Amino acid sequence: MATSYLQIEQLTKSHGDRMLFSDVTFGINEGDKIGLIAKNGTGKTTLLSILAGRESADSGTVTFKKDLRVGYLEQTPVFNPELTALEVCLNGNNTQGQAIAEYESALANTPGTDLVEAMAKMDAASAWDFDEKIKQVLGKLGIDNINQKTGQMSGGQIKRVAMARVILDEPELIILDEPTNHLDIGAIEWLEDYLKSSRVTLLMVTHDRYFLDRVTNKIIEIDNRKIYTYQGDYSYYLEKRQQRIESMTAEKAKIQNTLRRELQWMRRQPQARGGKAKFRIDAYHSLESRHNQINLQDKQLELGVKSAYIGSKIFEARNVCKSYGEKKLLDNFSYTFARYERVGIIGHNGVGKSTFIKMLQGIIKPDSGSWDIGETVKFGYYSQEGINLDSRKKVIDAVTDFAEEIVINNGVHYSPMQFLQHFLFSPADQQKYIDKLSGGEKARLHLALVLMRSPNFLILDEPTNDLDIVTLGILEDYLESFKGCLIVVSHDRFFLDSIVDHLFVFEGDGIVRDFPGNYTEYRAQKTSDTKVNIPIKKETATSGNKPQRVRNENKMTFKERKEFQELTDEIDQLTRECNQMDIIFQSGEAIADIDKLALRYQQIKDLLDEKEMRWLELSEKS
CATH class of the missing domain: 3.40.50.300 (P-loop containing nucleotide triphosphate hydrolases)
Structure with missing residues (x-):
C-alpha cells in the first residue's frame, strides 16, 4: 500500500463573498505526480498556498506525513534583493547548504563551531562540490551568472532561481505553481525529463499540456467547486472528462423530462398537498435540487471578434x-x-x-x-x-476609458459591459478592482482590450x-x-x-x-x-x-499559403490582360499582328484554366 504523504479534508476558502472552493477532499500518495486543473479565478494558486502554509483555509484540515520534506515553488517568488542566485540556493532547505554554512563559519573561527566536525558534515552531505551542482542546475534553467543579485533580475529570472532552489533542496513532495512560466523551451524539456525520471512526488498547476501529458500520472480537476480525480495522464483525463460530461448531460436531460411531467402535476394541485401525495411533492423538490447541482453551463470565453481587412502588402x-x-x-x-x-x-x-x-x-x-x-x-x-x-480602477471603468462603445464584426455595436461578458467577466466581476484580479483574469482583460x-x-x-x-x-x-x-x-x-x-x-x-x-x-x-x-x-x-x-x-502548409497568394495575384493579372484583349477584339478596328495576339489570348486562357484549378485545390484546404 502506497504511503500517504498528504491528506486534505473538506477544505473551504472564500475571498469576501466569493467562494473559491468548498469541501475539497483528496489525498497525495508517495509516487503521485498530480496535475491540478481548474479555470482562472477558481483558487488554484490559493489552494497551493494553503498547502504550503502561506495562507489559512476557512475550514477543513491539511495533514502531512510526519517529517515530510516539502518544496514549494510559488507563482511569484520574492527573495532578499541583495542575495545572489548562488546564495539563494545555498540558503535553501538543503543539508549541503547548511553544511557549507557551518564549514565557512568554522573557517572564520566563529565561537561555538568546530572545524573537524564541520568537515565531517561536509563529507556526509557530499557538499564539497555543491556549488558546482548549483551552477549546473541554474545553467539548465537559463541562469548563467550565479553571482548576479536577485534585485537586478527580471521576474522570470527570479522564478528560475526559485525553481533551481526547490530542485536542489531534494524534497520528497514538490508543490509547483506554473513551473514552466518564463522558461524557454529547452529549459522546459530539461525540467520535464527531470520530473518524469525523478522519484519525487509532485502536485502542480500548469497550463502546459505537453508538460502535463508527459509528467503526470494523475489529474485532479476542480469544476463547479467539486473535485474530480482521474488516474492517468492528461490525454486520459480529456477522454474521461468528456465521458463524464456526456453522462451528466444525459442525466440532466432525463431529470428535465421527469421534472416537466412532475411540474405539470404540481400545478394541477390547487390546495395544500398533504396525505398520500406528500412523498411525491418531496420527490419533486429532491429532483429539482439534483437538477440544479448538475451545472453544465460551463461558460466559455467567446472570441467572436473578426479582423479588419488586410491588403496584400504586409x-x-x-x-x-x-x-x-x-x-x-x-x-x-x-x-x-x-x-x-x-x-x-x-x-x-x-x-x-x-x-x-x-x-x-x-x-x-x-x-x-x-x-x-x-x-x-x-x-x-x-x-x-x-x-x-x-x-485602483474597476474593470468596467478601465475598459470604458478605452472606448465607450465597441464596434466589431462588421458593425455590431457593444457596450463595454456587453463586450466584457464575452470574456467571462460577469456584471459582478466587472465591478472588481483590477488589483484584486487573479493573473489569469488580468490576462483575459488584456486579451479583451487587444481584440476590441x-x-x-x-x-x-x-x-x-x-x-x-x-x-x-x-x-x-x-x-x-x-x-x-x-x-x-x-x-x-x-x-x-x-x-x-x-x-x-x-x-x-x-x-x-x-x-x-x-x-x-x-x-x-x-x-x-x-x-x-x-x-x-x-x-x-x-x-x-x-x-x-x-x-x-487538410490545412495549407506555409509553402502552400505562399503559392495560394501568388496564384491569386497571377490570376488577377491574367484576367486583367484577358479582359483588355476582349475589348480589343470587340472594338471592330483593324488589329496589327492579330495572329500573334490570338496566340497569346489562347495561352492566357490555358494558363487561367491551369492556375484556377490549382487555386481551387488549395482553397479546399483550411
Missing part, C-alpha cells in the same frame, strides 16, 4: 541589424511577410525575440536597415509585460503564461479561423503546434533561421538531423481542450 524587413553592446540580436535580417502568414518565434531567453516584435511595431528602432509596413496593417499586441492599467480594436495582424508575446487550459483551447480555435497575420512568441509547444505554419528560430549571435513546420516537426528534425514525417492524430474537442496534434494534412 511588411518587408531589409537588412535589419540590432545589437546591445557586444550582444548581437539581428544581423542583416531580411524577410518579406505574406498575407495570412502564421509564424512562431522560438529561441533561448535573451536572444532577441521580444526585441524583434517591438522593432516590427516601431517601439524599438533598429541600428540599421528598415521595416516597410503595409498601409492596411493594424497591429494588435499582447505583451508578456501585461497592459498598463490603473490598478479588431486587429488584422496579431502579435502575441507569451500569451499562454496566465491563461487557463480551457481559455487557451478557445483562443487556439479563434486563431485558426483568424483572417489576418499572426506572430507568436511562446514556449508552449502545444500552442505552437496548434496554430503556426513555420518558425523563426533565434539561434543567437544575430542568426534567425526560417524552419518550414511546427515545433514538433522542428524538434524531430533537430533530434535526427533529417526530415521526419509526423503522424497525424485525430482531434477530440473537449470543452475547449484539444489532444496533442501535429500537422493537419
